[in-house]
Amino acid sequence: MKALFLALFSVAAFAGEALSGAVEKQPLNMSAIIMFLIFVGATLGITYWAAKRTKTAKDFYTAGGGITGFQNGMAIAGDYMSAASFLGISALVYGKGYDGLIYSIGFLVGWPIILFMVAEQLRNLGKYTFADVASYRLQQTPIRTLAAFGSIVTVILYLIAQMVGAGKLIQLLFGLDYEIAVILVGVLMILYVTFGGMLATTWVQIIKAFLLLSGATFMAIAVMAHYNFNFESLFSTAVSMKDSSIMAPGKLVSDPISAISLGIALMFGTAGLPHILMRFFTVSDAKEARKSVFYATGFIGYFYILTFIIGFGAIVMVFQNPQYLDLAKQAVDGGYPILGGDNMAAIHLSHAVGGDFFLGFISAVAFATILAVVSGLTLAGASAISHDLYASVIKKGKTDGLMEMKVSKIATVILGLVAIYLGIAFEEQNIAFMVGLAFAIAASANFPILFLSMYWSKLTTRGALIGGSLGLLTAAVLVVLGPTVWVDFLKNAEPIFPYKYPALFSVSAAFIGIWFFSITDKSDNAAREKEGYEAQFIRSQTGIGAEGAVEH
């Protein structure tokens, strides 16, 4: 139980904690339910408002392209500040102290790289999906198919992890049945996306990001106020309750290969996540795209500092506090287990600093967080199906925006139902590897093609197709043969591939594969594609031509 949530959410996939035990259903939490209903009511109101403004495919995919840099920064931060980050990282700090900070830093440092290397180029070249950019001067059918496949796989893996996490969390926080919780999340997400498109998805994300940052700020300030805003006295109290190991690096990063591989997965994976990349098309130009990353980095960094304080706050105010002690578990295992496991540390802390009302608020925000994140994921998956597969591959571009939007809505409903089904099917499974796999595939298949299409003139369709597939397969195979699937999921004694994070190897395989099969490609096609680089490069650097592509 201790590591359960950690294992369910994205953070855990990398922390690699083992999944054990089952979640106990909690009694109905009325104040949380009322606040959650207010949130749902407000967001459905927004969806209604957004639906009236969502008339064209451009509105549907990119909220009309009129989101400001600040709003988009908040929405991007919202995509990143999932229930997993909030509960999982504060639980990691609560349990292991400093390791939680190391962990969160890995998730942040990809953002500056995204800004310096891809953000504005993406805005200048693309329209709705990152496949627009990847296939800009290459053959549409193979490259879009591969990019769409990469997107859909990433989205589905991520969705399963979120849905299972959502079901368990809601069971704990609200006392609802697992199936009902999963269905509720799926249905609301389908409503937001099909009716409100990107506009509703973005605003739901912004509101949630605001609520989460406000709630976390309040908790951090309340904790610090107890210690006169003196960190030394907070830390010394925490150390006196646990021990001094929480102030130093622990076992999270052990060997250099794992450290580098994890870093690569987090950096390049972030830059290859379709639901994140899609957000760059919602702003008007390169300038706003840049500002988005600046604000997003600020919000995310601030949030991670808050979760660090919250984790330590939980050590001093929740740990050993008889009110939150799981007596039944203590009788068996000893120690100071808290009710619901370590992932409830932040939730208990909200009660410790703000009483029942604030507990309800934070629980409702955690639920809202899941809804907002799955909506963004589903929209990205649906766009890959409608824009890349349907409009570009099947119809070869010979379709109108309305038909494409209709396909996208149908795809949303199907993805939503698939997510509900898989969420229920995977309830009892150890799915810790899924987000790790999603990041590995995003880093190994999506990112190398995207990056080289922008910066390497000699890239050809053959190179991108073979290299990208190689990266995808290497990532998938190494995750399966590694400790998270081979040992933890399939219950073998020893992993065939020793490292938890395959990115160092799979990303290298992708880059080398793309390079080799591009330079050896002597076809006429390849020659034309190389010629096309010049015009693409000028557009990616200046944005000339980008305005036209945005209009219909």
Next chain:
Amino acid sequence: MKQELVDRIKNDPDFHHLVSVRSKFAWTLTIVMLVIYFGFVLTIAFDPSILGTPLSAGAVTTVGIPVGVGVILSAFILTGVYVRRANGEFDELTRRIKNKAKGE
């Protein structure tokens, strides 16, 4: 984009200036970020005790706390540095290139 326009921009000294200055700037900042981050995690991988040293004798707070927060702040500051220059100098250059491309 028409070939004629491509050629015109390609031969624009402002375009070359923009591309070379910006890519140098972007790569420099990227390398700074990579050095900071991988310096941080490799320090932990090779010798975790460095970050576990107390800030001063008898203190509980370790060197790792300001260093960790520093890495977070550096990410934010580096993005700020880039955005500031890009929104001023680079956008101004881009605007000139666009105007010339339009034939003004």
